Amino acid sequence: MDTLYEDEHVLIVSKPAGMVVHPTYKNKTGTMLDILLAEPDRWPADARPSVVGRLDKLTSGIVVVAKTAAMHAALQRAWVRDAKKDYLAVVYGEVSEPCGTIELRLRHDPIDRRMMVVASGVEAGRGVAHDGISSITRFERLASVSAPQTGLSLLRCRLVTGRRHQIRVHLAARGWPIVGDPQYGEPRWSQIDDGALAAALQAFPRQALHAWRVAFTHPISRQRVAIEAPVPRDLEGLIKAVNWVIG
Numbered sequence: 001m002d003t004l005y006e007d008e009h010v011l012i013v014s015k016p017a018g019m020v021v022h023p024t025y026k027n028k029t030g031t032m033l034d035i036l037l038a039e040p041d042r043w044p045a046d047a048r049p050s051v052v053g054r055l056d057k058l059t060s061g062i063v064v065v066a067k068t069a070a071m072h073a074a075l076q077r078a079w080v081r082d083a084k085k086d087y088l089a090v091v092y093g094e095v096s097e098p099c100g101t102i103e104l105r106l107r108h109d110p111i112d113r114r115m116m117v118v119a120s121g122v123e124a125g126r127g128v129a130h131d132g133i134s135s136i137t138r139f140e141r142l143a144s145v146s147a148p149q150t151g152l153s154l155l156r157c158r159l160v161t162g163r164r165h166q167i168r169v170h171l172a173a174r175g176w177p178i179v180g181d182p183q184y185g186e187p188r189w190s191q192i193d194d195g196a197l198a199a200a201l202q203a204f205p206r207q208a209l210h211a212w213r214v215a216f217t218h219p220i221s222r223q224r225v226a227i228e229a230p231v232p233r234d235l236e237g238l239i240k241a242v243n244w245v246i247g
Contacts, residue, residue: 001035008074009071011042011049011221012066012230017060017206021051027056036065043067052076053085053162058182060089061211061229074183079162083216086143087157087167088246089230090208090238091176092188099140102170105132106163115183116165118173136160137170143244151192152179154244156212167209179238181207200241210235 001019005012013032015021020031036042036049043049050072052064054109062085066072078144109115119132137157153176157167165184171177172184179201189201214227231239231246241245 001032002225002229004062004229008044008140008217009067009203011036011067012062012064012227013215013224014061015055015063015211017058017234018070020057021055021063021143032063044122052079052155054071054164055211056165056168056207056209057211058099058180058206059211060232060235062214063211064120064214064225071219075216078216078219081217083158083214085162085211086208086213086222086236087159088212088235089155089157089167090179090235090242091155091171092150092179092186093153093174093176094144094146095141095153095155095176096140099138102137102139102174104173106135106137106166106222107132108170116163116169118169131167133163134161135163135166135170137174142246143240145244147192147194147197150188152242154239154242154246168207179208180204197241202237208235208238 001013001015003013006088015032022031022033033049044067047068049065049067051065052075055061055063064075073212105119106116107119109117137159140156140158142154144151159166168181168184170176177185189198192198192201210231211229213228216226218225
């Protein structure tokens with residue numbers, strides 16, 4: 001992990017894809033928290049790191065870590081109030097809208113509770129009865145390219161709410177599944193005539209989603225903190241294969 005920012009209250013790191021943040025029954029050791037706990041001098045006496053928000057195993061990018069319980073609570077309040085969290089996503093589909101908002105209610109899949117699904121009623125705010133919990137993602141199209149029967153788009157996604165798998169489910173529900181997503185994706189690479197690009201898409205080993213930027217008001221200093229995690233090599237290579245340039 002690369003350290004992007006650190007002071008006596010908070011640590012911000014860039015997590016590589018493939019690393020689990022919290023220990024689970026399948027990943028009891030070798031997690032991000034295990035690595036952080038192995039550096040006791042980094043934490044105040046009688047305190048331990050706690051993660052603000054969450055990041056999926058196969059998503060790369062920014063993870064914010066509070067150094068004390070009090071700082072964790074303060075950052076959680078700041079997250080609700082004024083934090084800006086932006087992700088980069090490479091998706092199948094030629095997104096025609098330059099920007100927009102996806103507002104859907106999500107719930108756990110009743111068959112597999114590790115998965116999330118759109119609740120009945122489809123779009124929120126249309127007077128339709130539904131269950132689930134409200135979730136909102138704003139998106140901006142940074143680039144797109146046509147391809148037979150499909151297309152590819154590079155999106156900046158901003159979380160307004162932070163539900164489990166929110167961006168992945170929202171984009172898939174709009175017909176724009178994230179490239180390489182093993183749970184919500186589709187193998188549309190087979191519809192692309194460019195052999196080299198199709199091979200790069202097929203070989204991409206994880207969902208093409210990167211926690212790119214975060215900005216928030218520091219609860220102690222009251223200064224604005226703005227951090228960007230460099231695009232990792234695997235995602236950078238995929239973006240170059242499509243001949244896109246991130247500005």
